[in-house]
Amino acid sequence: MRPLYRSASLLRALRVVMPCLALAVLLAGCGRKSTVQSIDLWIVDWNVDTRDLLNNTILPDFEKKHGVKVRVQYLDWGHLDEKLTISFAGGVQPDVFQVGAEYVGSMAYRGQAMMLDEFMKDWPQHKDFIPAAWDTVCTGGHVYGVPYLSAPRVLVYRKDLMQSAGLPVPPRTWDEWVTSGLKLRKLNARGNVVRTGINLSSGANWSTFITFLWQNGGELLTPDERRAAFNSQEGVEALTFLCDLYNKHKVCPREGIPSAAANVPLFAGGQTAQEIINQFAIKNVIKYAKEFTVDDVGVAPAPYSKRPVVTVWTDWLAISSGTKKKELAWELVKHLTRPDNLIKYNETQYFLPPLRSARNSDYVRNTPFMTEYFDLMDKYGMSLPPIPEWFEIRAGLRNAVDQAVYGAKTPKQSLDDYAKQVDELIAQRERTL
Incomplete structure (x- = not known):
């Protein structure tokens, strides 16, 4: 597995952290097993309102429906690449994680993001995404994620x-x-x-x-x-x-x-x-x-x-290629990007929900110039190359x-x-x- 960035400092960090990761996994296996299944989620675009929305409404709804616990970490962009590199190297990567507009090429090439083609046939919502946003999660004719916000x-x-x-x-x-x-x-x-x-x-x-x-x-x-x-x-x-x-x-x-x-x-x-x-x-x-x-x-x-x-800059949700909870991870992605949840999430941060149907939402219609931004993105949008x-x-x-x-x-x-x-x-x- 290639690191996202080839740096001596990151390699030194890996040599220090890897033994700790191995010990943590060993100790976790020795403890009492929980009867509740869990799934790990990393979010990078967030503020206090976003965190409250996810913690108090969106994630509890998912947990209640599926009888699981979502273990969410709120990260910042300055540490995302290092944490992803270390977690994938140690085999302890999150099940679902958020990345930015420029990531799909490297994620697909390194085999870190799961190919989601098999889920598209039974998920008609994918046709509702604005083309420039959807292009952000595709490369080589395959789908590797779901758009979560656009700018x-x-x-x-x-x-x-x-x-x-x-x-x-x-x-x-x-x-x-x-x-x-x-x-x-x-x-x-x-x-x-x-x-x-x-x-x-x-x-x-x-x-x-x-x-x-x-x-x-x-x-x-x-x-x-x-x-x-x-x-x-x-x-x-x-x-x-x-x-x-x-x-x-x-x-x-x-x-x-x-x-x-x-x-x-x-x-x-x-x-x-x-x-x-x-x-x-x-x-x-x-x-x-x-x-x-x-x-x-x-x-x-x-x-x-x-x-x-x-x-158009679109951040998106990926499922780890190494997850052992593929079906549950996909259910979580669908839940997070369900139109009502997607709109609420974007509203907490003043982003554009990249669904065409979201244009008629109260948030887009009542926020100054959001409709104009939305229409220009839909008509003229282009995304960065997925290489x-x-x-x-x-x-x-x-x-x-x-x-x-x-x-x-x-x-x-x-x-x-x-x-x-x-x-x-x-x-x-x-x-x-």
């Missing part, structure tokens, strides 16, 4: 500022976006940017590039997913446009601008007029904004070159994009150089098959 990224903009600048409608094309960004940018007396026309986070440049790539008709990989394709003409144009937003048009400083108040995001703080961001932008406006209200906000598809694209090397590719892509943005290489040189590395990375995996 699509669309253009959020200040309607009031656009109207004041003589812009009656949100930008639809890249050229219109540049024009609006320049008009909405605000400088102080020293010429420093105090309000960006467009907010572009330097830490998320790789995801911004992917969105631009798709908008321009390009793809990350070839159709057989065996070679890089992001260095195509479409890719070079996309990265050039991203670099120009920073360096030529200067709609946003490359290093960004500091928040005016602690923990207040730039859009809610009035320091940017436009941003490609998920639904939390609306939540933050309601919570933090002082100079404007949610009525001054609009959402739209992100401006594009050739096709509109909404990048085993995705985490390594993502890290390298961040560096390649930054090299172009900061002028160390041209966009073409940066993408061509990194494409060779990606080709070799994929070839290494194929040589081991």
Whole structure:
């Protein structure tokens, strides 16, 4: 079994923890056996309200129906990979666990997530999921999980500022976006940017590039997913446009601008007029904004070159390939993702329940802009490629994009150089098959 990340510190942790795991299993076997069957669940996306909902309502309902005990652990993303690696190595992995939008390729390749194809025929609900969300749990023509929450990224903009600048409608094309960004940018007396026309986070440049790539008709990989394709003409144009937003048009400083108040995001703080961001932008406006209200906000598809694209991030539930309680684990997944439970779970955290039928729920209909986010995700949504090397590719892509943005290489040189590395990375995996 390959670790999720090849790090010396993680290997050292395994050498320390593995004997402890073995001892724990031995001691557990020596104790008095419980007459109640249990099943283990790991949840990563949660807050206090989520925990209360699961502990007090959703899980007790399941326990009562099936006569079992659900042993749930609430984890954080910073420790998930290490805990998964150690638990799978020690054979003590959870029966059901939650993972993120980028995991299906590695989970399937390493045999950690169970293939769920056999359950689909008798579970018509799978046809109700929004396509971009469902794509997140599939690879190689097989199903490895069930979507649990979604966060699509669309253009959020200040309607009031656009109207004041003589812009009656949100930008639809890249050229219109540049024009609006320049008009909405605000400088102080020293010429420093105090309000960006467009907010572009330097830490998320790789995801911004992917969105631009798709908008321009390009793809990350070839159709057989065996070679890089992001260095195509479409890719070079996309990265050039991203670099120009920073360096030529200067709609946003490359290093960004500091928040005016602690923990207040730039859009809610009035320091940017436009941003490609998920639904939390609306939540933050309601919570933090002082100079404007949610009525001054609009959402739209992100401006594009050739096709509109909404990048969708969907976290999902997997069943461990090593579980000895396959049928019970599947019943738990079905229970957690039952429409009413799925909607309640998402509502506690302001996420979008990725079921088409959820559009008519009170939560979606009564939450500002949730319906608009929902419709844009359903119409234009795309998800990340389900390949085993995705985490390594993502890290390298961040560096390649930054090299172009900061002028160390041209966009073409940066993408061509990194494409060779990606080709070799994929070839290494194929040589081991």
